[in-house]
Amino acid sequence: MTVIAAIATADRVVMGCDTRTDYSGTGIMTVGAKISTLYAPNGDKVLIAAAGNAALRHVVVRGLGIGATPDPTDIAAADQWADGIAVAAVDGAAEAKPAVLSQSDGYAPSLDGTLLLAWRQHLWWISTHAAMRPHPGIIAIGSGTEVALGSLHTADAFDIEPTFAVDMAVRLACRHAEGCGIDDRGPIIHSTVD
Numbered sequence: 001m002t003v004i005a006a007i008a009t010a011d012r013v014v015m016g017c018d019t020r021t022d023y024s025g026t027g028i029m030t031v032g033a034k035i036s037t038l039y040a041p042n043g044d045k046v047l048i049a050a051a052g053n054a055a056l057r058h059v060v061v062r063g064l065g066i067g068a069t070p071d072p073t074d075i076a077a078a079d080q081w082a083d084g085i086a087v088a089a090v091d092g093a094a095e096a097k098p099a100v101l102s103q104s105d106g107y108a109p110s111l112d113g114t115l116l117l118a119w120r121q122h123l124w125w126i127s128t129h130a131a132m133r134p135h136p137g138i139i140a141i142g143s144g145t146e147v148a149l150g151s152l153h154t155a156d157a158f159d160i161e162p163t164f165a166v167d168m169a170v171r172l173a174c175r176h177a178e179g180c181g182i183d184d185r186g187p188i189i190h191s192t193v194d
Helices: 056-063 075-095 145-157 162-176
Strands: 003-008 013-017 020-023 026-029 035-039 045-052 113-119 122-128 130-132 138-142 188-191
Touching (some): 003 113, 003 122, 013 162, 035 188, 056 075, 113 138, 122 138, 138 145, 162 188
Antiparallel strands (some): 003 013, 013 188, 035 045, 045 113
């Protein structure tokens, strides 16, 4: 079980996650984060996080190559770039043995979970062959979604600093929602820009 919360600002994305995972119904604290950092050829950080199937992030990151990034001020080009990553992620999940896809029910394949993708000030969520922007640049995925979203929207309304807002959203989700948790390290926080 997981909670991942993220806020996109004018110049970066801040993303945070809990540190608990379930193994055969038993909650354990993990050493690694649920957010991966990849790098574009120009050195830009690209964050990828996953909620859902425990293997999803590992499968996607293992087979994913980040190509050249577009002009960050060109929204259409950034969305097209993110769509390319979404297609590669779903195709990679389909080729995994066993595949980490949901039952399609006659529709296009979808991931067995949800990915978050962040680059510079851009934030998208991915569940199938397209990357979609959350409005208004705030999103949470996983078992603590409702609590985290409430916290993020409240923080946004009061102009709370994004790193503190994401940290608090994850902490509150872990306190009030089932299936996610943190240990003495607290939430693990990442940013697309240092």
